[in-house]
Amino acid sequence: MDAVRIRNEITWRDGLARARGSSVRLGLGAFDAHLDSIARHEHDVRSLSDAELQARARAMRAARNSRPRAELRAELFALARDAARRALAQRPYDVQVVAALALDDGAVVEMQTGEGKTLTATMPVALQAIEGRGAHVLTFNDYLARRDAEWMGPVYRLLGLSVGVVQQGMDPEVRRHAYAADVTYVTAKEAGFDHLRDQLVERAAGIVHRPRAFALVDEADSLLIDEARVPLVIAGHLPGDTEARPSLAPLVASLAGGVHYSTDEYRRDVELTDAGLERVERALGCGSLHAAGREGLLAEVNCALHAQVLLQRDVDYIVRDGRIAIVDEFTGRVMPDRHWPDGLQAALEAKEGLERRPDGQVLTSMTLQRFLRGYPRLCGMTGTARDAAEELRTFYELGVVVIPPHRPLRRVDLPDAVFTHRDAKEQAVADEVARTHATGRPVLVGTLTVEESERLAAILRARGVASAVLNAKEDEHEARVVAEAGAPGAVTIATNMAGRGTDIRLGRGTPESADQVTALGGLYVIGTNRHESRRVDLQLRGRAGRQGDPGETRFFLSLDDELLVRYGIRGLIPARYLPSPQAPPIEHPVVRGEIARAQRIIEGQAFEIRRTLARYASTLEGQYALVMERRAALVSGEEAPEVWARAAESRGRLVAAVGEAATDDAERAVTRVHLDRLWREHLAACADLREGIHLVRLGGQDPLQRFTTEVEAGFARLTAALDAAVLASLDRVSVSGGRLEVSGVDLKGPSSTWTYLVNDDPFREQVLLSLIGSGGKTMAIYSAVVMPLLFLLWTLVEHFWRRKPRRG
Numbered sequence: 001m002d003a004v005r006i007r008n009e010i011t012w013r014d015g016l017a018r019a020r021g022s023s024v025r026l027g028l029g030a031f032d033a034h035l036d037s038i039a040r041h042e043h044d045v046r047s048l049s050d051a052e053l054q055a056r057a058r059a060m061r062a063a064r065n066s067r068p069r070a071e072l073r074a075e076l077f078a079l080a081r082d083a084a085r086r087a088l089a090q091r092p093y094d095v096q097v098v099a100a101l102a103l104d105d106g107a108v109v110e111m112q113t114g115e116g117k118t119l120t121a122t123m124p125v126a127l128q129a130i131e132g133r134g135a136h137v138l139t140f141n142d143y144l145a146r147r148d149a150e151w152m153g154p155v156y157r158l159l160g161l162s163v164g165v166v167q168q169g170m171d172p173e174v175r176r177h178a179y180a181a182d183v184t185y186v187t188a189k190e191a192g193f194d195h196l197r198d199q200l201v202e203r204a205a206g207i208v209h210r211p212r213a214f215a216l217v218d219e220a221d222s223l224l225i226d227e228a229r230v231p232l233v234i235a236g237h238l239p240g241d242t243e244a245r246p247s248l249a250p251l252v253a254s255l256a257g258g259v260h261y262s263t264d265e266y267r268r269d270v271e272l273t274d275a276g277l278e279r280v281e282r283a284l285g286c287g288s289l290h291a292a293g294r295e296g297l298l299a300e301v302n303c304a305l306h307a308q309v310l311l312q313r314d315v316d317y318i319v320r321d322g323r324i325a326i327v328d329e330f331t332g333r334v335m336p337d338r339h340w341p342d343g344l345q346a347a348l349e350a351k352e353g354l355e356r357r358p359d360g361q362v363l364t365s366m367t368l369q370r371f372l373r374g375y376p377r378l379c380g381m382t383g384t385a386r387d388a389a390e391e392l393r394t395f396y397e398l399g400v401v402v403i404p405p406h407r408p409l410r411r412v413d414l415p416d417a418v419f420t421h422r423d424a425k426e427q428a429v430a431d432e433v434a435r436t437h438a439t440g441r442p443v444l445v446g447t448l449t450v451e452e453s454e455r456l457a458a459i460l461r462a463r464g465v466a467s468a469v470l471n472a473k474e475d476e477h478e479a480r481v482v483a484e485a486g487a488p489g490a491v492t493i494a495t496n497m498a499g500r501g502t503d504i505r506l507g508r509g510t511p512e513s514a515d516q517v518t519a520l521g522g523l524y525v526i527g528t529n530r531h532e533s534r535r536v537d538l539q540l541r542g543r544a545g546r547q548g549d550p551g552e553t554r555f556f557l558s559l560d561d562e563l564l565v566r567y568g569i570r571g572l573i574p575a576r577y578l579p580s581p582q583a584p585p586i587e588h589p590v591v592r593g594e595i596a597r598a599q600r601i602i603e604g605q606a607f608e609i610r611r612t613l614a615r616y617a618s619t620l621e622g623q624y625a626l627v628m629e630r631r632a633a634l635v636s637g638e639e640a641p642e643v644w645a646r647a648a649e650s651r652g653r654l655v656a657a658v659g660e661a662a663t664d665d666a667e668r669a670v671t672r673v674h675l676d677r678l679w680r681e682h683l684a685a686c687a688d689l690r691e692g693i694h695l696v697r698l699g700g701q702d703p704l705q706r707f708t709t710e711v712e713a714g715f716a717r718l719t720a721a722l723d724a725a726v727l728a729s730l731d732r733v734s735v736s737g738g739r740l741e742v743s744g745v746d747l748k749g750p751s752s753t754w755t756y757l758v759n760d761d762p763f764r765e766q767v768l769l770s771l772i773g774s775g776g777k778t779m780a781i782y783s784a785v786v787m788p789l790l791f792l793l794w795t796l797v798e799h800f801w802r803r804k805p806r807r808g
Contacts, residue, residue: 004094005029005032006028006031006035006094006095006098006403006404007028007029007404008026008027008028008402008404009404010026010027014026022389023389023390023392023393023398023399023400024386024389024399024400024402025107025399025400025401025402026402028098028401028403031098031101031102034070034073034074034101035094035097035098035101037070037074038074038077038078038081038097039078040074041074041075041077041078041079042078042081042082044078045078045079045082046082048082050086050158053079053082053083053086053158053159054158054159054160056075056079057076057079057130057159057160057161058160060072060075060076060079060130061130061132061160064130064131064132072127072130072131073101073104073127076123076126076127076130077097077100077101077123077127079126079159080122080123080126080127080155080159081097081123083122083155083158083159084119084122084155086158087154087155087157087158088119088151088154088155090116090119092116092119092120092123093116093406095111095115095403095404095405095406096115096116096119096120096406097120097123098403099111099117099120099381099401099403100120100121100123100124102401102403103120103121103123103124103216103379103380103381104123104124104127104379105379105401106377106378106379106398107379107398107399107400107401108217108220108221108224108379108380108381108382108385108388108392108398108399108400108401109379109380109381109382109385109400109401109402109403110381110382110383110384110385110386110400110401110402110403111381111382111383111403111405112383112405112409112542112546113383113503113542113543113545113546114503114545114546114547114549115403115405115406115546115547117218117381117382117383118148118151118152118218119152120381121137121152121216121218121381122152122155122156124216124379125137125156125183125214125216126155126156126159126161126183128213128214128377129156129161129182129183130159130161133213133214134179134180134181134182134183134184134210134213134214135182135183135184135213135214135215135216136184136185136186136191136212136214136215136216136375137183137184137185137186137215137216137218138186138187138188138191138215138216138217138218138223138372139185139186139187139188139218139219140187140188140218140219140222140223141187142167142168142187142190144187144218145165145166145167145185145186145187146165146167146185148185148218149163149164149165149185150165156182156183161182161183162181162182162183163181163182163183163184163185164177164178164179164180164181164183164184164185165178165184165185165186166178166179166184166185166186166187166190166191166194167190168187168190172206172208175194175208176207176208179194179208179209179210180210188217188223188227188368188371188372189227189232189368191209191371192232192366192368192371192372193232193234194208194209195209195212195366195371195374196232196234196364196365196366197234199364199628199631199632200234200236200363200364200676201635202635202669202672203635204635204636204637212374212375212376213375213376213377214375214376214377214378215372215375215377215378215379216379216380216381217372217378217379217380217381218380218381218382219382220380220381220382220385220392221380221382221384221385221387221388221392221535222382222535223368223372223380224369224372224380224388224391224392224395224396224398225388225391225392225395225610226533226535227368228367228368228369228372228395228610230367230368231365231366231367231368232365232366232367232368232371233362233364233365234362234363234364234365235362235363236363247350248300248301248304248347248350249304249307249308249347249350249351249353251280251283251284251304252280252301252304252305252307252308252309253308253351255272255276255279255280255305255308257309259273259275259276260272260273260275260276260279261273261276261305261309263309263310270305270306270309270310272301272305277289280301284297289301299343300343300347303343303344303346303347304347304350304351306344306347307344307347307348307350307351308347308351311344311348312451313352314449314450314451314454315327315449315450315451317348318450319352319354322354322355323354324345324348324349324352324354326340327449327450327495362680362683362684362687363676363680364624364679364683365683366621366624367613367617367621369395369614370617370621370624372396373395373396378396378398379398380398383538383539383542384535384538384539384542385400385402386400386402387534387535387538387603388400388535390607391607391610394611395610395614405547405548406547406548407547407548408548409545409548410522410545410548410549410550410551411522411541411544411545411550411551411552411553412550412551412552412553413541413552413553413554414552414553414554415554415589415592416554416555416556416557416592416595417554417555417556417557417585418557418558418559418585418586418591418592418595419556419557419558419559419583419585419586420558420559420578420579420580420581420582420586421558421559421560421581422558422560422561424558424581424582424583424584425528425556425557425558425560425561426455426456426459426528427459427583428556428583428585429445429456429526429528429556430456430459430460430463430465432526432554432556433445433460433465433467433491433526434460434463434465436524437465437489437491439520440488440489440516440517440520441488441489441517441520441521441522441523441524442485442486442487442488442489442490442491442492442506442517442523442524443490443491443492443523443524443525443526444485444492444494444504444523444524444525444526444543444544445467445491445492445493445494445525445526445527445528446494446495446525446526446527446528446540446543447471447493447494447495447528447529448495448528448529448531448561448562449495450471450495452528452529453469453470453471453493453494453495454469454471456493456528457469457493460491460493465491466491467491467492467493468481468484468485468490468491468492468493469492469493469494470482470492470493470494470495471494471495481494482503482504483505484508485504485523485543486504486505486506486507486517486523487507487508487513487517488507488508488513488516488517488520503546504523504543504544504546505546506518506522506523506549518549518550521550521551521552522544522545522549522550522551522552523543523544523545523549523551523552524544524551524552524553524554525540525541525543525544525551525552525553525554526553526554526555526556527540527541527553527554527555527556528555528556528557529555529557529561529562529563530555530557530561530563530564530595530599531563532563532599532602532603532606533603533606534599534600534603537555540553541553557595559578563599563602564595564598567598567601567602569594569595569598572594572597572598573590573591573594574590577590577591578591615704616690616704616707619707619708619711619712620686620711623682623711623715627675627679630675631672631675631676634668634669634671634672634675635668635672637665637668639668639671640664641664641667641668641671643667643671643723643726643727644663644667644726644727644730646727647727647730650730650731650733651663651730654666654733654735654740657735657738657740658735658738658739658740662739662740663740666733666740666742667726669742670726670729670742671722671726674722674725674726674729675722677725678718678721678722678725679718681718682714682715682718685714686711686714689707689710689711689714690707693706693707693710729742
């Protein structure tokens, strides 16, 4: 039997892109020999019993350091392939094996929906686990981590490997056990937060992670790119934190739009008018809010106004179990135990009449990108990697390998239908759903927000069409809803939750019902909004047409949609193509073309934001690594204390009382506490610096260079202050009951910690740059003439940005 060769169709454009340096790899011929070698090993494996197969895997583990890795990989992939056949009755196809080889080579593979990415991952993950360093499979949410661990667990166990899963809410001991397993399934954010928590422990026994070695990232483009600029933040409630803050919610709720405040939906801005400012000042009895010393109160008023006017319930957040739960704009899922910083969370809690949660202090922070780059070996898989190829190479030095589907794609992607206004769009969507539902064909409708999903469900209900709703409020029922979404006559309305990690099978699990749906054209997917990232749209399209099934997709848009309004896309379309409000769609390709062009521009802006953030973060993250390395040495006892030795007489008194070891332990503990405190202060100072650093452009300086200089100077001050603080603490050490006590230094950590997300938007610097140019000689020539005007213009720009709500 001739060997099957896996090939992509490569056009002359693909070849030209590759010649120009594209990191997208379409040629797969290099994998042929490896595929043949795996097939030969598999032929031998077939005759083994389950016990013999497991014994073979154990023998490979014992001899892993004495065999060539290529040989080890071929045999292990064959074992894993046959283990999947035995345990799951699913033998990986050749295309899946090629994808597994690419993953093991350290690439991000693009595989279409339904092509078996979860099963593909077992081969490179098992190989890494056999090599003894442990493997993390980083998923998008807790549900997928739990599902995939349970689903693939039998394959790993047949190979003699242990499997752990980490879920939010688990206690540290359970987490430690899960991370100690050969294979650990965990969300990327949860693994990142555990890493940060490990940096705050007081004793080495509190660490839950073992050294990171290998991570396979599921939905790689989303986690490595879309979520990359979101810092993971650990905050804590420390002694002396203040919480009491008067609620301004009733006051701002009494203000009237257009009278006391004005809004600009295009810029997502809200601002008090003169009448509103006067009313607030009169109600608070505080005098002018812009007077010196009232900056904090003014910020609270603005936060309350933002929470009341701009942050919408069931759009930006939901209320669940007496808590604010932020809705992730990329996934439509809630982000539990996350909150907005800078007073917005408190303002929202006041708005909804909920119990106030303390802000606390930032204890430590790290971007998800930095955490993921900390793995010595990294790879990933997704259905939409090509569009992210440049960023994957820029930030992670990862190439993209495109894997062809096992069966040809039969999905039909119809042109967008664009309407003049939202009501026309929603009525058209309802008409299309009702028409399709009448034929018995299943329909999946992807919406942008919880509010929209529920509004559309109500419209359909009024027409007698029942639907299942999957959104952030109903996420616990996700598995059941998704399982039924491909059934004959099913109508499912979902937020972005249905765009990733879901595999919708046609029919109700029987060949007859699957054939029935196939004959009707397969699943029909309707999108009701475009997203900032085209990859999110492609993920939604990918729910249809899995594994060669037929399917159809179409987006219904309106010129009132949030994305089009926020970025002024209507203004890009020539007026002659924009009719008055009407029910039929706008039938002109120019309109669709401008929307697609604007989406590409938005993606380019997002890339620049992430690249700018990475530049600003690099210096601080390098300092973080140094601080955490020293802290770990203090916690483990590896660092030899030396500061107290400078006061030999005082230290000698302690050594005589309690001994050398106890004195050294006390100095390590004191050093750790002061290091934590100074690092918190350094983080706060850097955050303040970052807020205003763009203004140095007005003097012709480079903000990034100035920021780096100031951060490095601050770190030097931290180092000097640390030694001074540790030495000063020696004077406060006393001996009591044969033990050392340090007065004025709390050796315990925070009484509680929590996590939240922050959204940094350095792209606003481009606004200033467009106003004043790049500085230097140009600035010197005309600064005296136009500087007052530029300051006024920038004040207006900054006024807008500082009042724009930060979204996690």
